[in-house]
Amino acid sequence: TLPPPPGPPKNTLTKLVNTPAHPFKAPRKNDIRGPCPGLNTLANHGYLPRNGVATPSQIVEAVQEGFNMGNDLAVFVTYAAHLVDGNLITDLLSIGGKTAATGPNPPAPATVGGLNTHAVFEGDASTTRGDAFFGDNHSFNETLFQELVSFSKKFGGGFYNTASAGQIRFQRIQDSIATNPQFSFISPRYYTAYAESVFPIVFFIDGRDSSGNLDLDIARGFYQNGRMPAGFFRANVTTGLNNLDIGSIFEAHPIEPGVNNGTVNSYTLDPDSADFSDFCKLYTDYVTKTVRGLYPNAKGQLLSALNKNLDFFFSSIKDQGCPQVPHFV
């Protein structure tokens, strides 16, 4: 029996989170890290198991405790990832590459490949990670970080903030259109790209600082090293589905979902992809296409674990007014 995700914590105030009980330790030789600087940081500070393999409940707990992420957003993102990249029977997810530590494989086409797996959750035009087409979709990329630095100087007064993030997000999309013949920017990646551009502003800035400006050395600490600065206080505000300000980033340069058609500079809109006008379609398509595509005919224990995890996933958006997709049979 799978445990339901944890609820919201009692204390949602800012507080010291880089504590003696949660010191930074660089990952050991076999510890797994991946494309998410937030989860890498939580593992490096022992809010998640330092080996980089965790249950969805541990991830929800850790992002709430370490960064003050709202319960609905935490559950939504965590179960979205677990459903496509995690082992639904053992309840374990790798925050990076595939590992035997998550347990026996289900039948193909499911891969249980961890967060590095391309094109289910992880996707193109990341801020500091390259496109999978170029061979590495998860390691910190110094060239891309330098692009973040120069755009932050040019548009953000030397900081990563809403003004620079809007320009950087658009630039990363333009980079991929111009260089990656297989560039794909459709749902769910379309949403996560914008959300992940906001995360550093709401989660990587110290909770005692209301400037909205992320210092670039601190940004490097999180993105590159998965490290909180000394004395770091988590955010003073809980950020969840209803107050994550994607709009300010999107509106700087609105672009609709689409793909390159096998050649560079061939970006073609995909009218079948969910976009910001329909959040429920993001949810519905994720369940009926992305998840179902990996588990086209699950049976027995796997089927019940799948449906249970889909219930947990839906529980995070039950107030968003979307009808639940019926259980798989």
Ligand code: HEM
């Ligand atoms: C990127 C998963 C929470 C910050 C990613 C990616 C994954 C992921 C798979 C790679 C997507 C891509 O760029 O292609 C998760 C899961 C979470 C979570 C399952 C559970 C709640 C967080 C938190 C933070 C965070 C709490 C901040 C404290 C980021 C950022 C990126 C990212 C900034 C973009 C990195 C870049 O583009 O260079 N996350 N994440 N994430 N995540 Fe997380």
Ligand code: MG
């Ligand atoms: Mg990526």
